[in-house]
Structures are given as C-alpha cells and as structure tokens.
Amino acid sequence: MRTALAMLVVAATALQGTAAARTLEQARRVCLEVDHNDPAFAEACAQVIESPGVGPRERAAALNNRATMSADPQRALRDLDQAIALAPGIAKLFNNRGLALLSDDPRRALADFDAAVRLDAQYAVAWTNRGGALFALKRYDEAIASYSEASDWRPATLSPLYNPYNDRAQAKEAKGDLAGAVRDRTQMAPLFEAASRGDSDLAGPNASGLRSWEPFILRSEISAP
Numbered sequence: 001m002r003t004a005l006a007m008l009v010v011a012a013t014a015l016q017g018t019a020a021a022r023t024l025e026q027a028r029r030v031c032l033e034v035d036h037n038d039p040a041f042a043e044a045c046a047q048v049i050e051s052p053g054v055g056p057r058e059r060a061a062a063l064n065n066r067a068t069m070s071a072d073p074q075r076a077l078r079d080l081d082q083a084i085a086l087a088p089g090i091a092k093l094f095n096n097r098g099l100a101l102l103s104d105d106p107r108r109a110l111a112d113f114d115a116a117v118r119l120d121a122q123y124a125v126a127w128t129n130r131g132g133a134l135f136a137l138k139r140y141d142e143a144i145a146s147y148s149e150a151s152d153w154r155p156a157t158l159s160p161l162y163n164p165y166n167d168r169a170q171a172k173e174a175k176g177d178l179a180g181a182v183r184d185r186t187q188m189a190p191l192f193e194a195a196s197r198g199d200s201d202l203a204g205p206n207a208s209g210l211r212s213w214e215p216f217i218l219r220s221e222i223s224a225p
Helices: 002-032 041-050 056-069 073-086 091-102 106-119 124-136 140-153 164-175 178-196
Strands: none
Touching (some): 002 056, 041 056, 056 073, 091 106, 091 124, 124 140, 140 164
C-alpha cells in the first residue's frame, strides 16, 4: 500500500513539474517573443526572471523587456542595472540604460552608449543615441561625427527611433551650418518616405539584433542559457 501511495506521489510531482515547465514556456513566449499587448506581460517577465534554471542572458533579456514597459523610471533603471550585471556582453542593455538616463544625466548616458558601440561597432542606433548625448552636452562636432558613424553603417534606413540625418541636421544648425542641415534633410527625404510606407528596417549584421532600433531583446537574439 505504501509503495502504491509513493508511486502516486511521484506521478503527481512529475505532473506538477510538467505543468510548471509549460507555464514557464508560456511566460517565455509572452516576455521574450514580446507580446507586450498581453495584460500579463510584466507578470510573465517576472516569472522568467524568478524561475530557477533560467540562464543569465535569458534572465537579463526578461529584465530588459520588463524595464522597457515599466511606468516607473527608477524600477526600470534597477532592472537594467541588474540585467547588465548578469549579461555585460549584450550591447542593447547599455543602449537602453543610456536612453533611460539621457534626459536627466547625459554624461552617464554617454558612458553607456560608448559601452554599447564598443561591444557592437555596427550598432547604428547606439551611435545615433550617442550623438544625442553629445548634443545634450553641446559637443556638437562630436555629435555630428557620431551621427555620421550611424549613417555610414545604415545609410538607407530610418525608423521611429533612428534618424541620424535629421539629428545631424539639428547639430549642424546648432553650430550655424544651415546649408549643411539642408543637405542632410534633403538626403533624408526619400528615406523618410520609405519609412512612412513601412519599407525601412534595420535588418543587417548588427550584433544587437535584426530590428535593433527596438528596445526589446528577443529570445532569438540570445544564446541559451
């Protein structure tokens, strides 16, 4: 009798383990394949973050994605700090923390953007954001150089969060180079039209992901664990 009871307990435990694994897999799909319209998005990311057996890069991605959707700036920064501590080789984490810092502390933001482009020299979005930090610090020549680095890597691309031509034009205007600003905006015009049609994307060899202007980190972009 005791043997039969023990077998039932083992079977029940195995079923519970299977159900838990299935629930974790569902949480991964919501958080790491970024179904951010799901009302349980934050809870799904929390489950991935807190589950034993989740590797550091996957946990860092879940922290990043939760931070991206957080309405609490300080909570978001804490999540990004923790994510970077877990996976300091992911360039997008530094870019995203830089964006979170940019309006209040452009110097700290610049350090994060510097780290992002050191990790991924082809990360055009981070080069543009780096230019934004330099612009905020009124270091216009350096900002222009950073925007130019971005457009060199992605010369035919714009996105809602990536427009080095317009940003460079603004930096040139701040320097008084109005003719240079006009040239940049003229170069931008057909690209802007393509982006408005949805024809423009940052597909390419960025180590930071095929759609690297998006702040999310997808499961497909990280190696497990």
